[in-house]
Each structure stands twice: as structure tokens, then as C-alpha cells.
Amino acid sequence: MLHEIEDLRMERSRTSGRPDFSSAPPVLAHFDLTVEVPADEYSFRLWSALNSVLTLAMSKEFEEDDFPIDTIPAWFSAVCHESDGPVEDFARMGSLRYAEMTGRGPWALRSWLYRFDPEVEVRGWAWWDLTSLPHGGLRLWADTWGEPSFAWEDLRWLLYACGASEVDGPILSRPEVWAAEDSV
Numbered sequence: 001m002l003h004e005i006e007d008l009r010m011e012r013s014r015t016s017g018r019p020d021f022s023s024a025p026p027v028l029a030h031f032d033l034t035v036e037v038p039a040d041e042y043s044f045r046l047w048s049a050l051n052s053v054l055t056l057a058m059s060k061e062f063e064e065d066d067f068p069i070d071t072i073p074a075w076f077s078a079v080c081h082e083s084d085g086p087v088e089d090f091a092r093m094g095s096l097r098y099a100e101m102t103g104r105g106p107w108a109l110r111s112w113l114y115r116f117d118p119e120v121e122v123r124g125w126a127w128w129d130l131t132s133l134p135h136g137g138l139r140l141w142a143d144t145w146g147e148p149s150f151a152w153e154d155l156r157w158l159l160y161a162c163g164a165s166e167v168d169g170p171i172l173s174r175p176e177v178w179a180a181e182d183s184v
Contacts, residue, residue, distance in 0.1 A: 003118050003126065005058055011126045012054040015047050018129060018183040024175035027146040028128055031169035033138040033159060037090070042138065043130055043184045045090075045162040049076045050127060057116040069109060079161050080109035090163035098160035101167070107157045115154040124150030131181035141178050148172055 003011070035042040052071045069077060077083045079091035087095070095106045115123045128141035140159065144150045152170065159167045 003057070003116070003123060005118055007126065008054050008058045008116075008118065012051060012058070014127055014129065015051050015054070021175065021179050024128075024178065025143050025146065026175070027144070027172050028175055028178055029125065029142045029144045029150075029170040029172055030178070031140045031142070031155075031159065031167055031171075032133065033140060033164045033168075034166035035138055035164055037163060039132055039138055039184045042163055045073075045075075046130065046140075046158070048073045049158060049162065052076075053113055053116050054127075056113065057118060067110065067113070069113070072109065072113075076161060077109055080106055080112060082109035091161050093165070094160035094163050097165060098157055101160075102153070102156070106161070107154070112154055112157060122151055123154060125152050125155055129178060130184045131178065132184050133181075138184060139181065142170070144170070144172075146172075 033042075049072070052073060056068070056071065069082060072082075074083065074085055075088040075091050078085045078087045079095050099105060114120060124147065125142040125144050128143050131139045131141065133139055140155075142152070142155065144152075150170075156167055
């Protein structure tokens with residue numbers, strides 16, 4: 001899917017506030033997350049990583065040799081083996097769970113960042129919202145342009161790297177289901 005700069009701006013704005021129901025697409029995808037920390041702690045990690053890459057995507061050229069990564073949270077750079085810093089326990093455990101689920105190792109930071117390049121059409125999702133579930137889990141909502149099958153391995157990596165112990169989905173749902181849930 002093509003993500004124009006304006007699309008990225010709208011996506012970034014949804015990371016800091018619940019979108020209006022009238023702006024919802026006809027179909028959303030959701031992922032149920034099991035996390036072992038309070039929702040606000042997990043959501044802060046998720047939003048900080050996503051917000052930083054969306055900001056870069058809106059303002060920098062991805063073809064630059066010296067693509068700036070200093071605005072990416074240090075813990076995320078470390079789990080992507082970009083820095084020499086220690087890997088936080090939650091990110092290390094998430095990386096191991098990701099490997100168990102996919103048979104793959106951690107994403108290289110620059111490979112992950114390039115998925116957000118507005119000129120590249122490989123990222124098949126856009127952030128929509130994060131809601132809480134009655135049993136204590138979280139639900140991430142994504143706009144997939146109604147596609148039942150879409151590229152989301154970059155999202156799965158992000159969810160596990162932020163400390164999710166389980167990621168179930170994607171499941172397509174009507175926006176009424178999303179609207180009935182409470183945002184985190």
C-alpha cells in the first residue's frame with residue numbers, strides 16, 4: 001500500500017488520540033495482544049517507536065546514506081542490533097517470542113525503518129487505535145484497506161519487540177466493534 005505524506009500525518013495523529021468514528025474505514029483489522037505489564041507502559045513503548053519512525057518518514061529522505069536513527073528509542077535500536085547498548089529484558093523476551101513464532105531473528109533497524117518509506121509500497125497496514133480488553137489484554141487496530149491478506153511482519157516485530165508475549169490475529173472487523181471498546 002502506498003502511504004503518502006498526508007496519510008503518514010494522519011496515522012501519526014492517531015497515535016496520540018482516538019480517531020473519530022466518522023473517519024473509520026468500512027473494515028479494520030485487529031490483533032489481540034497479551035502483555036505482562038500495565039497497558040500504559042506497553043502503549044508508551046509502542047507509541048514511542050511508531051511515532052519516531054512516522055516522524056522520520058514524513059521528514060527525511062530514505063535514500064540518504066546517513067539516515068538519522070538517533071530519534072528512534074534506544075531500547076528499540078538495541079533490540080534491532082543497531083547499537084552496542086544493552087537490550088532491555090522486555091525487548092529481549094519479545095525478540096525471542098518473535099523468533100519462536102516466525103523462525104526468524106530480529107529485524108535489522110534500517111530494514112524495519114525502510115518499511116515506512118513513503119516511496120515503498122510494502123507496508124500493508126496503518127495504525128488505527130489501541131484498546132483494552134475485558135480480560136486484561138490489549139487490542140491493536142489497523143487500517144488494512146479492507147484487505148484480508150496484507151504485509152504485516154514489520155508490525156508483528158514491533159508488537160513483540162515492545163514486549164508482547166502473544167500476538168493473535170489479524171482478524172477483520174467492522175468499525176462498530178472498535179468503537180465499542182475503550183482506547184488505552
